[in-house]
Amino acid sequence: MIELFNVKKVFNAGNPSEFSALNSVNLFIEENQVTVLKGPSGSGKTTLLSIVGCMSRPSAGRVKLKGREITSLPERFLTDIRRKTFGFIFQQPNLIKGISVLDNVMLPAYPLGEKRSHLKNRAMKGLSELNIANKAASKVEWLSGGEAQRASIVRALINDPHIIIADEPTAHLDTKLSYRFMEIIEKFKSEGKTVIITSHDPLVYESSMVDRVVNLRDGQIEG
Amino acid sequence: MKTKIHPKIMLWLALHILFLSMNTSHADEPTVTIKKTDRCPVCGMFVYKYPKWVAQIIFKDGTSYFYDGAKDMFKHIFDTAKYTPGKSAENIKDIYVTDYYEVELVDAKSAFYVTGSDVLGPMGHELLPFKDQESAQEFLEDHKGKSIIRFQDVTPAIIESLDHRT
Amino acid sequence: MILHPTVIANLLAVYISSFMVLYAVYYGVQILKFWDIQSGHELQLVLERKTYLISTLLSYVFGLQLLSLFLFIFTADSLTPLFVGAMCAAGTLNVDGFGYPTLVLKIFSFILAGLWLVLNYADNQGYDYPLIKKKYLLLAFIAPFIILEMILESAYFLNMKADVITSCCGSLFSSERVTGIGSEIASLPALPMMRVFYGAMLCTLASGFFFYLKGLGGYLYAAMSLLMFIISLVSIVSFISLYIYELPTHHCPFCIIMEEYHYLGYLLYILLFGAVVSGIGLGALIPFRQVESLQFMLSGFIRKLALSSVILYAAFTALVTYEIVSSSLVIAYEVVY
Numbered sequence: 001m002i003e004l005f006n007v008k009k010v011f012n013a014g015n016p017s018e019f020s021a022l023n024s025v026n027l028f029i030e031e032n033q034v035t036v037l038k039g040p041s042g043s044g045k046t047t048l049l050s051i052v053g054c055m056s057r058p059s060a061g062r063v064k065l066k067g068r069e070i071t072s073l074p075e076r077f078l079t080d081i082r083r084k085t086f087g088f089i090f091q092q093p094n095l096i097k098g099i100s101v102l103d104n105v106m107l108p109a110y111p112l113g114e115k116r117s118h119l120k121n122r123a124m125k126g127l128s129e130l131n132i133a134n135k136a137a138s139k140v141e142w143l144s145g146g147e148a149q150r151a152s153i154v155r156a157l158i159n160d161p162h163i164i165i166a167d168e169p170t171a172h173l174d175t176k177l178s179y180r181f182m183e184i185i186e187k188f189k190s191e192g193k194t195v196i197i198t199s200h201d202p203l204v205y206e207s208s209m210v211d212r213v214v215n216l217r218d219g220q221i222e223g
Numbered sequence: 224m225k226t227k228i229h230p231k232i233m234l235w236l237a238l239h240i241l242f243l244s245m246n247t248s249h250a251d252e253p254t255v256t257i258k259k260t261d262r263c264p265v266c267g268m269f270v271y272k273y274p275k276w277v278a279q280i281i282f283k284d285g286t287s288y289f290y291d292g293a294k295d296m297f298k299h300i301f302d303t304a305k306y307t308p309g310k311s312a313e314n315i316k317d318i319y320v321t322d323y324y325e326v327e328l329v330d331a332k333s334a335f336y337v338t339g340s341d342v343l344g345p346m347g348h349e350l351l352p353f354k355d356q357e358s359a360q361e362f363l364e365d366h367k368g369k370s371i372i373r374f375q376d377v378t379p380a381i382i383e384s385l386d387h388r389t
Numbered sequence: 390m391i392l393h394p395t396v397i398a399n400l401l402a403v404y405i406s407s408f409m410v411l412y413a414v415y416y417g418v419q420i421l422k423f424w425d426i427q428s429g430h431e432l433q434l435v436l437e438r439k440t441y442l443i444s445t446l447l448s449y450v451f452g453l454q455l456l457s458l459f460l461f462i463f464t465a466d467s468l469t470p471l472f473v474g475a476m477c478a479a480g481t482l483n484v485d486g487f488g489y490p491t492l493v494l495k496i497f498s499f500i501l502a503g504l505w506l507v508l509n510y511a512d513n514q515g516y517d518y519p520l521i522k523k524k525y526l527l528l529a530f531i532a533p534f535i536i537l538e539m540i541l542e543s544a545y546f547l548n549m550k551a552d553v554i555t556s557c558c559g560s561l562f563s564s565e566r567v568t569g570i571g572s573e574i575a576s577l578p579a580l581p582m583m584r585v586f587y588g589a590m591l592c593t594l595a596s597g598f599f600f601y602l603k604g605l606g607g608y609l610y611a612a613m614s615l616l617m618f619i620i621s622l623v624s625i626v627s628f629i630s631l632y633i634y635e636l637p638t639h640h641c642p643f644c645i646i647m648e649e650y651h652y653l654g655y656l657l658y659i660l661l662f663g664a665v666v667s668g669i670g671l672g673a674l675i676p677f678r679q680v681e682s683l684q685f686m687l688s689g690f691i692r693k694l695a696l697s698s699v700i701l702y703a704a705f706t707a708l709v710t711y712e713i714v715s716s717s718l719v720i721a722y723e724v725v726y
Contacts, residue, residue, distance in 0.1 A: 005429055057438075062429035072426055072437055077516045259649065266559035267639035268476045269649055306638055347474040347554045386560070 007061035039216030087156030339369025479558035487545035503666030515682035558641035611672025664701035
């Protein structure tokens with residue numbers, strides 16, 4: 001599904017502050033599985049995740065998505081793939097203040113030019129599946145932590161992506177909400193989606209629905 | 224009282240007669256209404272841009288042409304059919320050039336032309352027209368002119384030599 | 390040197406273009422030597438990033454190059470009052486020996502720049518940089534012309550002296566002087582030349598339409614559009630100018646850009662240059678119709694280029710015909726110069 005060949009990522013190359021975040025990473029991520037990238041702070045988890053999710057390019061090496069090489073794609077092609085294939089869930093909900101929950105959720109779909117009424121229906125359906133349909137018109141500042149996280153999940157799903165990328169999703173959630181989150185992940189898996197999560201929360205990586213745990217240390221995969 | 228008014232009235236009358244006679248003599252001079260679209264038939268330049276150099280030829284059939292200098296005017300005379308097919312030099316009625324000092328149109332056939340001077344017209348080296356010998360001579364001395372010639376002295380060879388001077 | 394704003398603008402434009410082209414050629418050489426889309430090597434990824442930047446920069450530079458041809462002619466026209474004997478750009482270009490060579494080179498690099506822009510646009514539509522090596526090869530070919538143009542143009546403007554008497558276009562494009570290409574073209578007989586022009590244009594338009602409809606004969610049309618370009622330029626000097634000026638001896642191709650002629654020259658030249666660039670451009674793209682990553686768009690793009698070229702040539706012809714028909718000049722068989 002997703003293959004990484006000799007991926008290297010170096011920041012500030014050539015400067016004294018040169019930092020090698022990833023060193024020759026070779027990885028194969030299976031389809032329709034929940035893969036967790038585990039490792040201490042600074043091990044390169046987020047960097048690796050952003051490369052897998054087409055958000056940044058490596059300094060060396062290649063990444064293939066469903067057999068198609070994506071690291072050499074010109075920007076407009078990469079953006080297109082990213083928009084349609086991936087859904088992103090971050091540590092913080094990162095909802096945009098000043099606009100409603102519904103607008104936030106519909107945002108990633110705007111560049112695709114879909115008819116607004118269709119989009120709105122899809123968004124409302126997503127919100128009701130996570131039980132926050134009643135908050136659709138609310139300003140995001142009024143949501144509780146869990147509600148905000150759920151809104152960001154609905155946003156990640158708006159383009160019906162095949163792959164969900166989550167970066168430390170339970171970092172700001174209490175135990176109950178964390179379990180709720182993992183239930184949502186299980187639902188994704190049953191729908192045929194692929195999930196990639198970075199976490200150093202044992203609740204996540206020791207969960208029964210996780211198929212594979214990849215250990216990262218100092219930019220390399222252990223074991 | 225009568226003797227006092229008389230001279231004044233006489234003066235007034237005399238001035239008016241003089242003025243009127245001047246007006247009637249104006250009718251013999253060309254009407255210099257240059258349109259913005261008038262171009263020299265020899266080189267295509269827009270004549271309105273160079274009012275101090277205007278030359279004019281009026282044909283017997285009433286048509287008239289303007290030039291941006293005496294040189295082009297002579298070129299037209301020497302080869303009329305080339306620049307205006309169907310017309311010939313025999314049908315020319317009047318020719319006028321602009322006196323360099325007075326900046327007014329004078330009859331070309333009676334003018335005095337200075338060649339070889341350092342004053343350049345829009346077309347480069349020119350024949351500078353003057354209405355009398357004295358002003359032509361004065362100009363020649365002031366501007367290193369070579370010779371003063373009359374209308375009938377101008378030949379195609381002289382025109383060509385003006386063109387080829389650098 | 391004459392510190393006229395147009396002169397400064399011209400020189401600035403050509404220096405910026407030259408600098409950017411040299412910078413681009415440096416990376417272009419690296420790309421030509423090391424480009425390998427399959428490898429994940431660090432250099433390859435750096436080159437991929439670099440080409441994105443350089444292609445964008447060059448698009449603007451070559452766009453500027455297209456404009457600079459017209460700016461150059463405009464400059465020559467604006468400087469006319471400074472030179473005795475000059476009444477249009479023809480005279481200004483003649484003040485020193487570099488004017489006309491610069492113009493010829495600028496025309497040449499206009500066409501090459503347009504060609505590069507067409508190639509670049511097509512390359513950007515593919516996801517695997519299908520035409521990248523051809524693009525940078527063309528750039529390497531264009532670069533010496535741009536540099537030469539910079540040298541000639543600098544020499545032209547820097548050598549300009551205000552106390553020079555220059556030839557008027559009436560004598561430069563006169564049919565009397567046997568020396569000089571201007572006279573040779575001007576002395577081509579007008580009516581036969583008119584027949585050549587319309588005949589060639591008919592063939593060119595027919596070929597273009599045929600290619601647009603059937604997709605055959607692209608190379609033929611490209612060649613014909615180049616030939617038609619040259620014939621059109623010759624025709625402007627030989628007979629089209631006569632009708633526009635309504636003067637049977639005035640062949641100058643530069644006076645038609647003047648205000649008094651409603652800037653007609655600019656329109657004529659824009660149509661003509663646009664037509665030849667799109668015509669040659671489509672010829673350059675035909676060999677790549679089978680490239681996989683361009684499959685979905687290249688044929689459509691080539692057809693659009695063909696249509697544009699045909700329309701531009703047709704518009705040019707329509708404008709020329711209008712001028713001939715509405716002119717008060719009548720060229721009879723005998724009186725032809």
